[in-house]
Amino acid sequence: MIYDIEFETMPREALEAIQARRLQATIERVCATVPFYQKKIAEAGLKPTDIKSLNDLKRLPFTTKQDLRDNYPFGMFATPMENVVRIHASSGTTGQPTVVGYTARDVQTWSMLMARSLAAGGATRGDMIHNAYGYGLFTGGLGVHYGAERLGASVIPVSGGNTKRQIVIMKDFGPTILTATPSYTLHLAEVAAEMGVSFENLNFKFGIFGAEPWSENMRHEIEKKLNIVAVDIYGLSEVMGPGVAIECHEAQQGLHIFEDHFIPEIINPETGETLPYGETGELVFTSITKEAFPIIRYRTRDITSLNPEPCVCGRTHVRMNRVTGRSDDMLIIRGVNVFPSQIESVLMEMSGVEPHYQLVVDRVDNLDKLTVRVEVGEGIFSDEVKQLQDMERNIEKNIKDLLGVSAKVKLVEPKAIERSEGKAIRVIDNRKI
Amino acid sequence: MHVEQISVFLENTAGRLAEVTSILSENSINIRALSLADTSDFGVLRLIVDDIEKAETTLKNHGFTVGKNRVAAVEVEDRPGGLNDILQLLFEAGINVEYMYAFVRNSGDNAVMIFRFDQIDDALKLLEEKGVRAIGGSTLYTL
Numbered sequence: 001m002i003y004d005i006e007f008e009t010m011p012r013e014a015l016e017a018i019q020a021r022r023l024q025a026t027i028e029r030v031c032a033t034v035p036f037y038q039k040k041i042a043e044a045g046l047k048p049t050d051i052k053s054l055n056d057l058k059r060l061p062f063t064t065k066q067d068l069r070d071n072y073p074f075g076m077f078a079t080p081m082e083n084v085v086r087i088h089a090s091s092g093t094t095g096q097p098t099v100v101g102y103t104a105r106d107v108q109t110w111s112m113l114m115a116r117s118l119a120a121g122g123a124t125r126g127d128m129i130h131n132a133y134g135y136g137l138f139t140g141g142l143g144v145h146y147g148a149e150r151l152g153a154s155v156i157p158v159s160g161g162n163t164k165r166q167i168v169i170m171k172d173f174g175p176t177i178l179t180a181t182p183s184y185t186l187h188l189a190e191v192a193a194e195m196g197v198s199f200e201n202l203n204f205k206f207g208i209f210g211a212e213p214w215s216e217n218m219r220h221e222i223e224k225k226l227n228i229v230a231v232d233i234y235g236l237s238e239v240m241g242p243g244v245a246i247e248c249h250e251a252q253q254g255l256h257i258f259e260d261h262f263i264p265e266i267i268n269p270e271t272g273e274t275l276p277y278g279e280t281g282e283l284v285f286t287s288i289t290k291e292a293f294p295i296i297r298y299r300t301r302d303i304t305s306l307n308p309e310p311c312v313c314g315r316t317h318v319r320m321n322r323v324t325g326r327s328d329d330m331l332i333i334r335g336v337n338v339f340p341s342q343i344e345s346v347l348m349e350m351s352g353v354e355p356h357y358q359l360v361v362d363r364v365d366n367l368d369k370l371t372v373r374v375e376v377g378e379g380i381f382s383d384e385v386k387q388l389q390d391m392e393r394n395i396e397k398n399i400k401d402l403l404g405v406s407a408k409v410k411l412v413e414p415k416a417i418e419r420s421e422g423k424a425i426r427v428i429d430n431r432k433i
Numbered sequence: 434m435h436v437e438q439i440s441v442f443l444e445n446t447a448g449r450l451a452e453v454t455s456i457l458s459e460n461s462i463n464i465r466a467l468s469l470a471d472t473s474d475f476g477v478l479r480l481i482v483d484d485i486e487k488a489e490t491t492l493k494n495h496g497f498t499v500g501k502n503r504v505a506a507v508e509v510e511d512r513p514g515g516l517n518d519i520l521q522l523l524f525e526a527g528i529n530v531e532y533m534y535a536f537v538r539n540s541g542d543n544a545v546m547i548f549r550f551d552q553i554d555d556a557l558k559l560l561e562e563k564g565v566r567a568i569g570g571s572t573l574y575t576l
Contacts, residue, residue, distance in 0.1 A: 376442045376475075376498050377498060378498055378499075378500065381440075381442050381498045381499075381500050382440075382477075382500065383438070383440035383477055383479055383500055383502050383549065384470075384477070384531055384532070384549075385470045385471070385472060385476075385477055388442075388475065388477070389472065410474050411442070411474065411475050412444055412475075413442060413443070413444050413449075413496070413497070413498065414496055414497070414498055415496050416444065
């Protein structure tokens, strides 16, 4: 079902006219309300009135995660706090999250875009949505929740964790739509099997999965194990949250970006040059309707390409292909963003620990496992095994406290971490996705 | 009257212990006593050798993390209850034994045990007062 026929199937020409108008208004607004943009756009030699068409977008400077950090917590807000009704934050580097805000109208827009997304993924009024995305500062849980209510579906705000209880709820309540991260979904499937519950006897029809990279193979596995149609959803809190782009269940061929609210670009991550449709590069977003936290040419670091071909579902919005990687070294572990530099800062803050470390990620029983290998220098070495084990546990605790992700710390001998041309290899990702 | 011990961090992988012993052997360093404590991931090798400085430098040059500690080499009467008497003395004085292991050779009629204490100076003082003999480095290395 298409939730918003008028906008989702709008002819390209009309859509682009709306984009140009909204872009101009957004640039005028950020230059008037956000000192960061005011300064940066002036430094680029531009006035707000120079942005007349979509072609002018590429003249504007990029915004990076570092810019958001530099303006922590509320420096990028384009409206006084009295208009902000919601605050979310994403896991950022070095204990400093990225904070985003929403006006009442932003929450309405987001709910509407999530209603569009859920509908594209197969949900309608009368469906019951089992929402296993985490509720809290993370945008996943509440994003789906508001969209489900907007759509008129019944939502079970089960959040993440307590897997056995989730299976019981699935059996007893009979939800028809599942929303979760793909890895947690496979974990649910395993726990259900252990409990003797078969998904064939449950009522699920569709599943809408995202917040971490996954592959076609995982899609097939999920569809087979859960006996459902699985679609991919994309979003990031800096741009809005889930519901920036969604795959339609009819085609399952790339994610439609809601272009009446966000303008996507693909750039060469090295040169910043804009690339044409079909070429692979870094995805960049400009929001054109957000009030509290508008963002201009935000570099997502996600690597993908855009497909303008018409889609069988009737939507005219461009599709992004699956995200195939990152242009930085960020890892997503069970939905949490982890940068090697965060681990490094945890180690550096502990006395005697040397910053010789390596992150190893495996997917064991469908859950991501992070192992941090740390070289033992004289600073932390002890002839007592107990003290070395205490050290491992302390590092594990500090990582958990700061990053919110469980890691196993493994002490290794000096120079045990492979160096390539003198540079330590910081990340080994063994996940087959 | 303490003894120097060196300790070496080892990953729990095949051949690591042999790597240490072969380095010591190539450098004509004699191992007088040793103990290995391990977990599933790593181990700590503790050694009493005849040339501490040389062993430490050589192993460090080979990239090992090496520590140095003061331990006590204590003569234990070679009879039932010999060790127990000493442990009771320490327990009553509130001194903790972190770990201990046996020395290969005897000192006269007595066995020799290597003790790692949390407070070595207090422990040595107590043992001396109670007439228990601790052997010094130079004597021990040549037993």
